[in-house]
Amino acid sequence: MAKNENDFQERLKKIFFEEAQDLINVLDKNIIVIDRGVDQKKIIEVVNDIFNIVHSLKASTGSVGFIKLSKFLHELESFLLEIRKNRIDVTDNVISILFDSSCLVKDGVNYVSSSDQDVEEFEFNQVVLSMNNIPKKENNNQNTKGTGIGTTSGSSDCNFKYWQIVMILASDLLKTGTDPIMYFSELSEIGEIVNVSCNADAIPSLENFIFDELYLSWEIILKSKKSMNDIQNIFLFMEDKSKININDVSSRYNDQGVEKLLADKRLGDILIERGKINPDDIDQVANKQERLGELLVKEKVVAKEEVTKAIEDQAASKKQVTTTIRVDITKLDELVNLIGELVITSSQLKNLIQKIDNKDLRRGLNMKCEESARITSNLQDKVMNSRMVPIDTIFSQFYRMIRDISIKQEKNIRLVITGQETELDKNIIEKINNPLKHLVRNCADHGIEFPSVRESKGKNKEALIHLKAYHLEGNIYIEVSDDGKGMDKDAILNKAKETGAISNDEILDDDSIYELIFLPGLSTAKEITDISGRGVGMDIVKKAINELRGDIRIRTEKNKGTTFIIRLPLTLAIIEGLLFKVGKQILALPLISVDEIFQPLKEQLNTIEGRGEFVSVNGKACSIIRLHHLLSIDNAITDPVEAKMLNVLVNNKKYSLLIDDIIGQQQLVLKSLEQNYKKVDGVSGTTILGSGEVGLIIDPTEIIEMYKAKGLFKSKLSKLNNIENYNDRNVNYVYGKKAI
Amino acid sequence: MSMEKKQFENKADIKEALMNLLHSSTTGGNQFVTFNIATEEYGININSVQEITGHRPLTYLPNSPKHIKGILNLRGNIIPVMDPRIKFGLDEVQYDKNSVIIIVESFEKNIGIIVDNIKDVLTIDSKNIEDTPKIGDTNKIDVQFLEGVGKVGDKFVIILNINKVFSKEELSQIPMKAVSI
The missing domain is CATH 1.20.5 (Single alpha-helices involved in coiled-coils or other helix-helix interfaces)
Known part of the structure; x- marks a missing residue:
């Protein structure tokens, strides 16, 4: 039993974390709107929205047991209430507090989600203190009695109830000398009469009118702390002919005593309900109305x-x-899986159909097969699409970041975001977040000059950072651009020569020079940061983007600014791959890492003692990597002249992979090997081939690492033993020498 | 038929019948899929068997232990396949039409095991399973993979413990660096 309760609590928490994340995103967006300086009226609307979010967060954090976080949310709620009541002006200071507190709420929720522990109270003290230090205006126009808005049946205002009293008194009441007004005064003694409507439908025409008869009836809305019995007591001495109906209608009213539904209701309906008109009247009038x-x-x-x-x-x-x-994303993954199977099965079915002798039947089946293939590919698109989320979820965080940096560094930066509705695979969104943060921070931190400097250069004092996302040719592009000082080409070049990243006499074109900032040695050096204005860790940014099978380019002009252009695949689940053969094995490489394919000539081959085999490509020597060796594949072509070379670019260096033959380019659905096994060196994943068999996808970076590791081992061993044929691999090296 | 017609004369009888029913349903959990490797008959608890599929061409997986014969595609899932003969130190054989791949679950992963042929599904009462197996001369397999030896009639079934056949490290270790931002 206890376990069940635990399960329930866990489920509750899971729902809470998911919901909280959504709420926080909306919260951030709302606060950004305030910051952009809209008019006061609009601000109140936004504050209302924020209030509602904070309120629901408060309730849910409380219910899953994070009391301290809930308490802070309560403070924030009260603060927002003061703004709503117009007792606090929305100054910069207030906006800062709102920003800070939304940040704290975000951190708090993230903390409780990850650690499953409540937050520490002291983290909030600072903000709560500054909230309390904001001076409050006295404001008598507003009803300040209620505290919890939107919680009519909830906690803070629960003593009040709204009663609907329909009072249809006996028609001869007046004859007994009773004045109906008496009831009203008695009711107003036990509560506040919010609304009275009188129904005069029963009044007859003048000739039938009897002056001492009561034709009127009333509907009264009473806001009172008293119970139904107390109200009934007022009507205790009423004659039986009178009809009194009392209903609890608290849920229909908000704290200001305004009927909630009224807002959404149409005027006609309200009038009908109050008995002022009847539906036919409305129809008649409505027909007249244009x-x-x-x-x-x-x-x-x-x-x-x-x-x-x-x-x-x-x-x-x-x-x-x-x-x-x-929907749990694994369910979508399963769907993708099954659709992939469907594609393979239908292609196998198609092959089988060709064996049918009956011509008509064969043609019919072929047609149906194509139809189903079309449906399947539609289905695949739809499922892929359902994994997409707008990039807005990560873009919107930058408003705050830029704001913080602007204040801290006394810069004047405006952030412009376009294309935030562009959709990206959920997994990519999660992984691109950090690199993007890095780039934007660098732009604001190093790229943008101080206002005084900008002025002296004749630039606008207000600097601009532009975040842009768009689709192009089946890829997603994200651009981060600033109008800052740009990069200093010579400084980068000098630094690169100094650190030995390039040789002194090397001549590079502009693009290659800017590419240098992605080299690990360069970007970690402090001096280059000061000179070029680009920060630490650009190599990590590049690495992360490469891992997503994307790339990053730079466009920069001195004193005009810098643009980073990131290209990303639409999804991680499918890649464009190049299929090739080594021995009987069918392998694949991501097309993005393939540089060129060629058949080497004898003259191009070369072997350097102790350093392995090389092939010269456009005058540059590339190491030959024998894939069949690294992956121990039998029956592969070992003579480079008969085989093919596949050039890959890894860390800006070209390597030639020795393969048997190219099969072709194909879209590959990625399958994890780790799901049922473990990571295998040199293999980044698997895919299912048209035949239904499994093909391995090769990771070029790992292959190069394996190659280097093995080479090291080999040279050490041959030095130690001074023998060449220590294993079958060396036989091939000997063969390679002969070929020259 | 006579069993069904038997009337329960008193409460004790009913209780006994109920206990029997209970007992049989608990022993029902001790079902084993049995198969042959070389001359021995082995069994795996049916709860860890996911499915059984005929032998088919596998994709060779480089840089893997010798007993991992390759990977196969099972309705979109990639499953590694292991030859227990190599793992147990027996002689390798050519796979034929009797060869079968049993997909088992171990450490939340699905792995295929190639066996010579599939035999039966047997119910072995737990009291007929001996904890400490008495290894005969013909049996070369390592004792560490075994759960026990079950006695069915006059034959013996060697019961494998799947979670001992595969170690957790074997299925989840990360060989190369994992770089991330």
Whole structure:
């Protein structure tokens, strides 16, 4: 039993974490709106939104047992309430507090999600203190009684209830000398009468009117702490002919005593409900009334087409309110899996169909097969699409970052974001976040000059950082650009020569020089940071992007600014691959890492004692890597002249892989090897080939590392023993020498 | 038939019948899929068997231990396949049409085991399983992989403990560096 309760608590927490994450994202966005300095009226709206988010967060954190976090949220809620009540002006200071507290809430939720422990109270003290230090105006216009808004049936205001009292008194009441007004005064003694509506439908025509009869009935809304019994007691001495109905309608009213539903109701419905008119009247009048659009057309204010279009747009935007559900991403992965199987099975089916003798049947089946293939590929697209999320989720965090850096460094930076609706695979979004943060921070930190410097250069004092995302040719591009000082080509070049990254006499084109900042040795050096204005860890940024099978380029101009262009694949689940053969094995490489393929000539081959085999490509020597050796594949072609060379670029160096033959380019659905086994050196994953068999996807970086490790081992061993044929590998090296 | 017609004369009888029922349902859990490797008959608890599939061409996996014969595609999942003959130190044989791959679950991963042929699904009462197996002369297999020896009628079934056949390290160790930002 205890276990069940635990399970329940765990599930509750899981739901909470997911929800909290969404709420925090919305929270951030709202606070950004405030910062952009919209007018006061709009701010109140936004504060309302923020208030609602904080309120639901407070409730849910409390319910999963993170009391301290919940307590802080309560403080924040009260603070927001003061803003709502217009007792606190939204100054920069207040916005800062809101920013800080939303950050704290975010950190807090992240902390509790990861550690499953409540936060420490002291972390909040600072912010709570500054909240309390904000001076509060006295404001008498507002009803300050209620504290918890939106919680009518909830905790803080629970003593009050809203009662609907429908009072239909006996028609001869007046004859007994009772004045109905008495009931009203008695009711107002036990509570506040929020609303009274009188129904006068029963009043007859004048000739039938009896002056001492009561024709009126009333509906009273009473806000009171008293119970139903207390209210009934007022009507205790009423005659049986009178009818009194009392209902608890608290849920219909908010704390200001305004009927919630009223806001959404149409005027006609409210009037009908209050008995002022009947539905037929409305219909009659409504038929007389002309539509706004028609009126406008009639008055020749706008063209008819414009109105029609506006109405269509309106309808479309109403439709856009979609419902969503949460789905575990592994379920989607399974779907992708199954669809992949479907594709393979149908291609096998197609092969089988060719064996059918009956021509008509064969043709019919072929057609159906193609149809189903089309449906399958549609299905695949849809499932892939469902894993996509807009990049906005990570872009929006930069408003805050830029704001913080601007304040801290006394710079004047404006962040412009475009294309935030561009969708990316969820996994990529998660992994690109850190590199992107790094780039944006670098731009603001190092790229952008101080306002005074900018002025002296004749630039706008306000610097601009532009984040841009867009689709192009089946890839996603993210650009981070600034209008800062740009990179200093000579400084980079000098530094690179100094550190020995390039030789002194090497001549590089501009692009290659800027590429140098991605080298590990260069970017970690402190001096280059000062000179070039680019920070530490660009090599890590590049590495992370490469791991996502993307790449990064730089465009920079001195004193004009720098742009980093990141190219990313749409999804991680499918890659463009190059299939090739080594022995009987079918292997694949990500197409992005393939540089060129060629058949070497005898003259191009060369062997250097102790350093291995080389092939000269455009005058440069590339190490030959015998894949069949590294992967111990039998029956492969060993003579480079008969085999093919596949050049790959790893860390800006070219290596030639020795392979048997190229099969072709193909889209590969990635399958994890680790799911049921473990990581294998040199293999980044697997894919399922058209035949249903498994193909291995080679990781070029790892292959190079393996090659280097083996080479080291070999040279050491041959030095020790001074023999060449210590294993079958060396036989081939000997053969390689003969070939020259 | 006579069993079914038997009337329960008193509460004690009913209780006994219930106990029997309970007992049989618990012993039902001790079902074993049995198969042959070389001359011996082996068994694996049916709970760890995911499915059984015929032998088919495998994709060779480089830089792996010798007993990992390769990987196969099972409805979109990549499954490593192991030859217990190599692991147990027996002679390798050519696979034929009787060769079968049993997919088992171990440490939350699915692994295939190639066996000579599949035999039966047997219910072995736990009291008929001896903890400390008496290894006969013909049996060369290492005792460490065994759960015990079950007695069915007058024959013996060597019961394998899947989680001992595969070590956790074997299925999850990370050989090369893992660089991430």
